[in-house]
Amino acid sequence: MMSTTRTSGALDLVVYGVAASLTALAVAVYRITEIVSPAGPAVTVGADAASAALRLSPGAAVDAVVVRAPDLGAGGRAWMIAAVLIAAVAAIIVAAALMRVAFAVRRGRVFTGGATRALAVIAGTLTVAVFAWPIVDGMGRQHAVQSLGIRFETLSMLDLLPLLPILLAAVAAAVLAGAFAQGERLQHDTEGLV
Template sequence: MSSSEPASWRTGALDLLLYTVAVAIGAVGWAAFRIARIAGATGPRVSVPATDIVSFGGEDATASGFVDVTVLAPATDALGRTWLILATLLVAVAIVVAMRSLMLIALAVRRGEVFSRRTTRALTTIGAALTATAFGWPVLDGLGRERALDSLGVPFEPLHVMDLIPLAPVFVAALAAAVLATAFAHGERLRRDTEGLV
């Protein structure tokens, strides 16, 4: 290993540290804005299937080129808003937890402790947070949207497996974190064995 590699690793770790802080702050800001909108007088925004003719302000308009439209649901009851707020909090908390774990990894790299129990635990935490979000968010959001659509008199269609496709990157990231956690655990054991031989 060349002498320049540790320095580049530490520089990259510092960049990752700053990035994670920015993302965590952004997630908290996004959650606060979304929760304020859900709890506000205008209610949550929900997507409804578009028909060939839609009505805006009492006037009909052709909408044959649209698959769905986003509308406000001010009559959504407290339970529906609660489900949507919980879905938002789940995503925000998962992002903050994942970013905190990445910060711990970055700090460990800056100390030169790449293969350590702390980094293995951090990767495991990232995988768990992403998995919980991928499975929990569609359920909580679906329960909230069902109540919102019911307040609009629009029938709710249960989640289809195709609706989970946008979450594929989250599942892939969770799997990658789990694989990396396993690899880092092996690396940690090898490091301890090597140190025991010295």
């Protein structure tokens, strides 16, 4: 009975990891299809740029406006597609690495090189994604907003605050990788003593 539970638990992990990866791919395909469509990608324009472009009366306010950028050039579309690919690849890598860690835990071999490396991969992937994605996405959105003739502040596109939880998850994965590496060393040092 115990081996059946272990096997089914491992299969669950594979199913969830594959489902997460397929979802990331599906979202990427949908978004890339939208970006290359003749209607152009949907772009959120901030309150200041939207209010100025719409020439609203002084009492009226706008939080944000989502617009389409049909005249976006190939360069802007390439930046937006690159941002989508960064997010999708990061999600797939993290899902695969999490499956590797979960398998190590499921087998009872927590302090193994594979689990430690997988945690390091998670930390590195999330860190790179947190800093690369907003820059690449911001470049694409900058091109899109410029194609609409809207003036804006370039730095307002780089908002890292919503990505802070992902950065904290990267730090947690790095700390866990360090702890797992220490556990690996201790396990190696104590082999044969018991």
